[in-house]
Amino acid sequence: MRFKxxxxxxxxxxxxxxxxREWNNPKAVPYQxxxxxxxxxxxxxxxxxxxxxxxxxxxxLLPSGETRYLQRxxxxxxVAKANP
Numbered sequence: 350m351r352f353k354x355x356x357x358x359x360x361x362x363x364x365x366x367x368x369x370r371e372w373n374n375p376k377a378v379p380y381q382x383x384x385x386x387x388x389x390x391x392x393x394x395x396x397x398x399x400x401x402x403x404x405x406x407x408x409x410l411l412p413s414g415e416t417r418y419l420q421r422x423x424x425x426x427x428v429a430k431a432n433p
Contacts, residue, residue, distance in 0.1 A: 353422060354407060357431030358385045362409065362424050365417065382428060383409040383417065391422070 354360065361382045364371075371377045387408040406419040 354385055354388070354405075354425060354427065355430070355432050356385055356388065358427060359383070359429040359431070360385060360407075360409065360425040361428050362417075362420055362426065365420070381409075381411055381417070383411040384431075386410045386416070389419070 359382065361380055364377075364379055364381055367377070367379060372379060385407050389406045389408075391404040391406050404422050406421060407425065409417045409420050409425075411417065
């Protein structure tokens with residue numbers, strides 16, 4: 350199975366759980382950039398057949414040292430590839 354993103358890739362994604370007040374705040378950061386550190390199959394706890402799982406969750410390490418856990422694959426946009 351070929352994954353869309355690899356460990357070490359640089360990605361950009363929308364900050365999770367932002368509401369309209371935060372979007373209207375000029376000091377708020379709506380998008381974050383980070384590096385993928387871990388990949389986990391989506392739904393592995395609930396699915397009997399692992400081959401039917403198509404999506405993944407990713408853990409993203411931000412430059413601040415904070416980690417954003419379980420970011421969905423469809424929410425990420427590739428900035429730079431670690432292993433071309």
